[in-house]
Amino acid sequence: MRARILTPRATPHACSTNGPCTGNTTCGSGESRYDGYCDKDGCDLNPYRFGAPNFFGPGKTVDSKSKMSVVTQFLTSDNTATGTLTAIRRIYVQNGKVIQQADTNIPGITKTNQITDKFCKEQKKVTGDPDEFSEKGGLAAFGKDLDAGMALVFSVWDDHTANMLWLDSTYPVGSNKVGAARGTCATTSGKPSDVESQQANAAVTFSNVKFGAINSTYKAS
Template sequence: MFPAATLLCFTLLAVVRGQQVGTVTAENHPSLSVQQCTGSGSCSTQSRSIVLDSNWRWLHTTSGYTNCYTGNTWDTSLCPDGATCAQNCALDGADYAGTYGITTSGNALTLKFVTQSQQKNIGSRVYLMADQSHYQMFHLKNQEFTFDVDMSNLPCGLNGALYFVEMDADGGMTRFPTNKAGAKYGTGYCDTQCPHDIKFINGEANVEGWAASASDPNAGSGMFGSCCNEMDVWEANSMAAAVTPHVCSVQSQTRCSGTQCGDGDERYDGICDKDGCDFNSFRMGDKTFLGPGMTVDTRSKFTVVTQFLTADNTTTGSLSEIRRLYVQNGMVIQNSKVNIPGMAAYDSITDEFCNAQKEAFGDTNTFESLGGLKQMGTAFDNGMSLVMSVWDDHAVNMLWLDSDYPTDVPATNPGVARGNCATTSGQPTQVESQSASASVVFSNIKFGDIGSTFAH
């Protein structure tokens, strides 16, 4: 994600154990089928499931119903420090549909934006599971990844995201034995924004230096962040879409503090590339390619194909290109081409494209300095977990995705205009009240050999 994600964490009126495991609500992962395809044109169906991220879950005392975290504040008697908090508190199971608006049917996952039950839930983040206690790990070099998406009910200011991060397959249980919940309860999240709102990092509560958010009643930030390589396959709403590799100088989930995290004025001094190298068709000069009634018509479902090509066309070669295709109404749609002064007509992400884009837009090129596509490929060698989420943006109102950003320079400057949404759009209080019924549907996930997952 481009800005620091301010994800929502709220407490329920039931019980469970923080990094311990609670027993008030049974944890039953909603099933979701996916398909693995081969060059012969055959695809095999795999029965999988999804799990809700631990940050959304109710956190309470291991032996009772007392909240360890309420609103955006820790109970300092239960959580005077990170290690003690992990002993005292437990994460509970989730009512996926009733509390979080998360439902599955066959190969389709629906994420509702706002769900009102005992309390109001806003947004969600889920991971694909290989089994009950492990995330499914993807190795996508010289492979492609395909899914259908329906964003027709996703307006300005929202982000229906599908992406990969270099999390531990078991959610960190092996590396951090104080983490008793693991992937079964959605622990171990990380990304290149090194988010500070993660309540447990490395098996300890992130209570040190915790500050409640001024704008989000459900979130705050601690001293530590959780960093790792991130491949944003799809960050989008009905008005804009971006595909963005981000890389870090480290491999696997890493807890950061201080300058390492790249916060604020130190954005380009940290261990991760927060900007990434994005291909947003609108930002790259084609303002009629993706949106309502456009070439890729976001008023109805379509297929997104992403190919991860290597220099030698093998799974062991260096990642050299990320190519995008779309399929809608039976027609294969090639990606838009760059139309920016001083840039060639690129239509995919390569290191050459990234360097040219950074120069044309006057952006800092930490993508290159931290390893570029080769580093992204190394993350896939190690294995990356699939994330799907819907969220709003308390940092900059999602303007970086679908509007003009930054707002203090002319929108006519190269790279500033990113979508047709107004610069006044995307305010969380506004979208949460006016677009509460928004949702995104991801379905028909397929992965495998190049050219095997969609009809040509």
């Protein structure tokens, strides 16, 4: 999950190999971005990018200026904790109301509000982005990594490679292809030097972190 005030993005990343990478090639650094063990782009579900520009942001369906609960659910082929991962679902709870992730609304992508292998293949096809996610094993591979154990990390960060334009601006800059518009931030925004000098005291509060069975970690009032 990455998010700023204008746009959220849920993005699983698949890896073809377990264990640490050992150099620029296997780590996918620089020009070797698509040669590494793991899919660096991931399969992102960004509501603005895929047809729901009025879903998330100040004063929108999910008001990013108000406190919210963000729920991520991992669904399996047999609805058990040991099944193969087949979908990732995002739910918001705000002001006592449960808000389902917005449906996609882009030609060439079957209407959905979940991340599935089908969605990932379709969105890579219509955007023209490399489908490293599928090539690295898709959701099944990501599910195996979850089974192996992951650490939950919260961070506030900036991006020295692309100024975070891939999250909530137009990226690649100047592109008008499907999926290039990811949010309304200016393409000149997000420079780390600007962020660190102008928002040095930026902060976010995370609280009441829970995990558990599907639909057990939240409730509407």
